[in-house]
Amino acid sequence: MIEKFRFLDHTADAKFQAYGRTLEEAFVNAALATVSLMWEPAKVETKLDHPVDVQGRDLEQLLVRFLGEIIYLIETRSFLVAVVDDLTIEKADAGFRLRAVFRGDDRPAKYAIFGEVKAITYNEMRIDQGCPVTVQVVVDI
Template sequence: MKRAMTYQIIDHPADFGLEVTAADLASLFADTVLALFDVVAEIRESGAAKSETLVVQVSGDDWPDLMVNWLREVLYQWTGEDRFVVKVEILSLSAFVLSARLHYETFDPVRHTVLQEIKAVTYHQIRVAPSSGGWTARVVFDI
């Protein structure tokens, strides 16, 4: 079951960006990962695949730095370990430290279609800030 979230793709030369809005900070970190995976690949085969979990912890100097480090960790899980994240549980989030359980499927070319290759998460125009809808993040990725 897909979770309702709000995000938009930001057009940028040689890069692309996401702007994600969520009700609270924990949801923002979770939704940004799910928005990223919405863009990089899709599940084309119906039915449930075997899902596994992995607990990760990241830290940063501030909220934007934590977001970049968080997305870099998740991007590594995708590009380095072939883990397609389908669900995120934020276990704890305090002053610039995040612990989360990632639910993922191992990449299967029969089940998953890659839509967009991403080289890196950048600091260009990074923003994580309170907004009228709760919290908003803006992240640019190098493609």
């Protein structure tokens, strides 16, 4: 099994690379890396589902919007993502469309929350569809 993600040094914020055999798997792992800056996803119960459906003019924008959903859900629904399932990426009219299901819990008081991701950025973003597929993201924290 390949490594899911790895954090790299970045002076002001958090930078990670997420890996996958496919683009979809790398996107799932990028979500887990983002989540791991705020809570331990493995400890969060999968009590509720939140479907995700986002579009982007290119893969970079798609990734920013997808990861942005995690921030949106914790801030506005108090929803902690634990697992990402059924993630698909397809070509759409003007770029790409991503669909997935976030499973997690909306009872934040039950868990240790130790960080805040404030924004997903384009800074030093890379999407390399080699083997393995590698996506690199810097998030504002």
